[in-house]
Amino acid sequence: MNDKTLGFLRQVYREYYFRAEDRIELPDDVESREFGYIPFSGGMIRHLSFKSKGEALAEILKQSPSSVYCSNARYESPARPIEEKGWLGAELIFDIDATDIPTPCKRGHDLWYCEKCHASGRPPRPEKCTKCGGPSVEFHGTCETCLGAAKEHAKRVAGFLTDDFGVEPGAIRVYFSGNRGYHLHVYDRRFDLLDQQARGEIAEYMRGSSLPPNQTIAATLRRRPAVGPQGAGWTRKVTGYVDERRQGYGGTLQKLVSEAISSQRAMVDSSVTTDIHRVFRLAGTLHGDTGMAKTRVESIDRFDPQDDPVVLSSRPVTVSVGFFPRFRLRHQDFGPFEKPETVELPTFAAVSILTRGLGDVV
Numbered sequence: 001m002n003d004k005t006l007g008f009l010r011q012v013y014r015e016y017y018f019r020a021e022d023r024i025e026l027p028d029d030v031e032s033r034e035f036g037y038i039p040f041s042g043g044m045i046r047h048l049s050f051k052s053k054g055e056a057l058a059e060i061l062k063q064s065p066s067s068v069y070c071s072n073a074r075y076e077s078p079a080r081p082i083e084e085k086g087w088l089g090a091e092l093i094f095d096i097d098a099t100d101i102p103t104p105c106k107r108g109h110d111l112w113y114c115e116k117c118h119a120s121g122r123p124p125r126p127e128k129c130t131k132c133g134g135p136s137v138e139f140h141g142t143c144e145t146c147l148g149a150a151k152e153h154a155k156r157v158a159g160f161l162t163d164d165f166g167v168e169p170g171a172i173r174v175y176f177s178g179n180r181g182y183h184l185h186v187y188d189r190r191f192d193l194l195d196q197q198a199r200g201e202i203a204e205y206m207r208g209s210s211l212p213p214n215q216t217i218a219a220t221l222r223r224r225p226a227v228g229p230q231g232a233g234w235t236r237k238v239t240g241y242v243d244e245r246r247q248g249y250g251g252t253l254q255k256l257v258s259e260a261i262s263s264q265r266a267m268v269d270s271s272v273t274t275d276i277h278r279v280f281r282l283a284g285t286l287h288g289d290t291g292m293a294k295t296r297v298e299s300i301d302r303f304d305p306q307d308d309p310v311v312l313s314s315r316p317v318t319v320s321v322g323f324f325p326r327f328r329l330r331h332q333d334f335g336p337f338e339k340p341e342t343v344e345l346p347t348f349a350a351v352s353i354l355t356r357g358l359g360d361v362v
Helices: 003-018 053-063 144-164 196-207 214-223 233-245 253-262 270-274 347-354
Strands: 035-038 045-048 067-071 073-075 087-090 092-097 110-114 136-140 172-176 181-186 279-281 316-321 327-329 332-334 341-346 359-361
Touching: 003 053, 003 347, 003 359, 035 053, 067 073, 092 144, 092 196, 092 270, 144 172, 144 181, 144 196, 196 270, 214 233, 214 253, 233 253, 316 347, 327 347, 341 347, 347 359
Parallel strands: none
Antiparallel strands: 035 045, 035 067, 067 279, 073 087, 092 181, 110 136, 172 181, 316 341, 316 359, 327 332
C-alpha cells in the first residue's frame, strides 16, 4: 500500500467519523471500559480509557483509525495491564462468522492469492505461491448464500437465548460486524459475572457439542412413546423435528437425529464468547478490511448485509487492482479482477479493495 493510498483511506475514514457521531454507540459506563484501535500504519494500540463519551468521540475523530474497539468487560482501572485492571464483569457476546459455516458457495469465492505476483487459486492454500514462490494469503469472500447462512445462525442464537436461557428479547442487541457476520450482545446482568468455563458451556450448548452421541439419542427416542415434543431445550428441539419427519423418512433414526441437530445448532465462535477480556469492534465504527460499519440490526429478516452497512460515499476514484474476486455492494456487482488493471470505482467499493492491500489509488 503506497502513501497515496494510505492518505486516501485516512481521509475517507476521517470524513465518515466527522459526520458519524450519532451512529457510534458508546456504553453508558464508558469510564470503566478499555478501548483500542488499529491505525492505518498497523499495530494494535490497547489499554486506553476515557472519562466521558465526548472524550472518546473526540479521540476517534482525531485518530480516524482503520478499526476501533471497546471491551465488553468493565474494569476498575481499564488503562492498566490485564492483570491489574480489576475485572468487574463482562457482557455476554456471541460471534457468528460466515467463514465458520459450511456452505457450498465457498468453492467459488474462498481463494488464496500471492502478495507478490497476485496469482491466485482454490484452497487449500499452499505455503508459498505456486507461480513465483512468494507469500500466499487466504481470501474469504462473501455472497448472498453464506451471508444468508450467517443471518440464520444469528437468529438461532437469539432463539436459544430467549427460549432456553430466559433472556428478554429487548436485552439482545444484534449487530452486523461490518464484514462476514454478526455479533449478539446480551444486556442481562445474570451473565455478567460468569467465568470463562461457564461462558464456554453456553457456547457449546448452542453449537450442540455438549449433546450425547446421535446413536444414544436415537436409542432414547425409540423407547419414547410418540406423544409429541417433550421436555425443554435441545430435547424439545430434537423430538419436535423427529416427530414431524419420522413418518415415511427413508433414512435411519440416527441420521434423522443428526439432521435435527445440524438444522438447529448455532455455529458461534466459542473462543470469542469465553474471552472475558476481549475488545470488540465498536458499534457504528468502520471495519478495517471493508469500510463498512458495524451496524445495529433492528429487523434481522429485513436487514441487507450488502447494502445497509455501506456508509461511505459513491464518489468515483481510480484504482489499480492486482487481484480481487467478484463482490456485491449496494445492489451492484464489481469484478472479478483476475489480472492487473486500472478501473474507476465508487469509493465504498474501492475501499474494500484498498484496505486489503490488493490495489492502490492512481
